Amino acid sequence: MNATSPELTREMEEAAAVAHRMRVAREKRARNMRLMKHVFLIVMSLIMLYPLLWLVSASFKPENEIFSTLNLWPSEFRLSNYIEGWEGLPISFTTFFTNSLIVTVLSVIGNLLSCSFAAYAFARLQFNGRNFFFALMMMTLMIPYHVVLIPQYVLFLNLGWIDTYLPLIVPKFLASDAFFIFLMVQFFRQLPRELDEAAMIDGYSVYKIYWIIILPLSLPAMATAAIFSFIWVWEDFLPPLIYLNDIKSYTVPLALRLFLASDGTSAYGQMFAMSVLSLVPVVLFFVLFQKLIVRGIATSGMK
């Protein structure tokens, strides 16, 4: 080891000092960036949260205060909207929530199963007419629902399905929602082909590959689809409106509308209170299933 000249030492010290300053500066910048990121996220959160806060606050307000003030803080907190609202319609909300849960849970299961079937076929299997069927499927996304409503009503009427949950649930088991098929197709196509090939060599059938390889690897996509289908079915309004007649079979969104009147006394406070409650299952489902999206990291690491 040679003795270093004083110049060299100084230069090295200077270099070290510069490097240190740069590191400090970089860290500072990184810290500032993180801070800015947080500030940005917090400000955005407030904008995002405002309507929910407004909704929750309206649900505690007395009827004549909801429209007359913009204050987020009610003059007095009233639980009565919740207590009276739950039994505020001729049928209790216990029934409406049960109905909604039945329809929604079955629909989610139906969607996930049938759409992943179709998506697997479109994304990873070869068969005659694949592109043709795919185009047909995309077409069902493009037609406005309102013009097929009446022919569909007549169809279900002839099947004797009106005033039952069948028109709401059965189509879900028949992959009626092309959105989910297309979503899953996009994710399935991203999975490495070598996995299938390896599995084939090991003697796996395509059915087993779907079940053992494709589905588990697509957890983030399936979780995303589950979240959407839960939310959308839970909030769906037009099909239940058209297909359900008996008030005892109403779902929550239909029931919420019963609080309102165009020509008389509405019960806005109770409507908002029940709206807040109707968000609870959706938020719970969201929080539970979004974990699966995150957990996707572990699995996609094996690529």
Next chain:
Amino acid sequence: MKRFLVRNTPGFVFLTPWLIGFFCLALGPILASLFLSFTHYDMVADPRWIGLDNYLYMFGRDRRFWKALGVTFSFVALAVPARLIMALAVAMLLDKGLRTISFYRAIFYLPSLLGASIAIAILWRQLFLADGVVNKVLALVGFEGPAWISDPHTALYTLVVLAVWQFGAPMLIFLAGLRGIPRDLYEAAEIDGTPKWRQFTRITLPLLAPVIFFNLVLQTIDAFKVFSPAFIISNGTGAPSDSLLVYTVFLFNEAFKFFRMGYASALAWVLLVIIAFFTALAFLSSKYWVHYENERD
């Protein structure tokens, strides 16, 4: 024959539920609406065949049809890019390492949960009237805002804001896509000293392309078909001065308010052709910018 079966059986087995659903439940009503588009149909009396009259009236004489088309195209052009960029930006922000990430993710999804409910309609009026919250905030910085929701020149922007604000769905899909990009790619790039923006263009964008493509196609289709937000904000009328008269609100009123289901069906098929055209464009262009992992070689 045997080879044909071997080749096709698995595909059709997996496609069976969809095939049953399509041919038994979806196709009939779709064809019925095509047929109805050539009839006068008031939903009470039986449909009466009038040939191309609905289409001729639409293109030749119905000024509100062109108005609705204009409003819809403006909405698509403004809302789709804004919503996608917002969704992608936030998804990328949330994808990387913040501990509080799941908290933010839930919060950013909340507006989308409220959907197009009555609460949103009421709230939107409280925000965007002349004396609403938005203008009060603007007044603090010395700016006098217009009457937003009541002004035909600005009403559509409130609808765009609502669409952008409810960016939860595309955000979640982007997030799921970002989760699928292997971390080691970024780590390798970091070691090579590749700048962040180049990591974005070289790694993120290409690997996310299938998901971007999905969101682009679906958001465009949805935007062309946008109904509930415009319907609830304008109480079903498309007011003021038809500035919120998006295509499907127009169609809905023709069908259920004015008893012209035949005409509405014709409107629907015209919209279908328009959407199909843009979707086809997207699919054709995707050959050049969307590459799939398993089809890369």
Next chain:
Amino acid sequence: MSKFTRRTVLAGMGAAAAATALPAIPAIAADRSIRHFWWGNPNRDERTFKVIDIFQQHHPEIAVSGETVGWGDYWTKMATQTAGRNMADLVQMDYSLLFEYSRRGALRTLDEHIGNGLDLSNFDKGPLSGGYVDGKLYALNIGSNSQVMPYNTRLLEEAGVTADPITWTRDDYAAACEAITSKTGVKGSDDLSLVTENQEVWARQNGRGFYNEDGTLGFTVEDVSTYWDYWAKLREADLVRSKDKTVILDAPFAEGGMIKGETAMSMMWSNQIVGLQALMQDPVGAGMVPHKADGKPGQFIKPSMFMSLTRDAKDVEAAIMYMSDWVNDPESTAILGLERGIPANPNVRAALEPNFTPPEKVSVDYFNAIQDKVGALPLPAPKGHNEVRDAYMRIGTDVVLGNKGVAEAAEEFVQTASDILERAK
């Protein structure tokens, strides 16, 4: 021009495949059953379900299914059920859509049931007449109402308005707006430029109606332009609600100017006074639509709601029994009260009287006070009315916002409306 039957056209195409695969379940069980469909609100639904319970007690062999949704959704669902030939046996009907549904053949006549299951012996002739279309009874009046100008009594007192709201004129009303705005700081009135119901009264005072007997537009350009001018003057003098609120069409009841404390007077239907009072602190009074000096009576008493028997009714006898009870049975009518409007059966009215709440009393007193000041009931609106109403509000919006001149816009409206009515024929 060929005709198609519905079943071959709509159902045949898709249903055939599915129908063979799945046996249809019979919709009706062995017992008798009827369906009653109405647009509601929480209060109305509660009352109606109670009446259904009472009917079930009297007739355990007939199951009644009560089906209710809100006004906006009601007509979507109704149209769908009509198209599917699956209407409820009994439906609630509105005066503005009576022609649309009866002339298109969706409703059955009631004439043959009068005195033969349907007891109308105690029914006032005036209210009954509203349900006739082309000389046949298609709809039974289940309540009457009229136009009303509700006012905030406290604000009018503070402003020292002395004109009698039952007999006041257009000028009195404008003067009241002036007094209220200057003395209380609250605007005198909602801007009614886009309210077709008020425009109609205005035109009737001029001697014309919304529509002529042949279904063409009754309004002249002058009727429309003078009306819009009247409100434009009030608007320019800053005596009415701000225009950005005025152009929000069909806004929810609860966002009205009087409820939000922005105005002292407005316009609605008389059966809504009770609902209005429920959302307000100050007591509400009821006035008539201001009269034209030396003009004709503009207001009229109309059926606020009907009950109709539909083309698809399966058990007509049971449905008529239910209908008859609805307007006669003391127990049921006591529960229904005034919620749907003033009952047409004087015995029912007398029985209700001792139990009126204060706002109910206001609306009944008002109803009695206007009896000799109203004109004849106009014919139900022709096909296309919904669209004419939309066009009126749309073109009027441009006037309110100052984007179009009154004269030009009035011309445009009359032309547009005539085109719409011609197309709807």
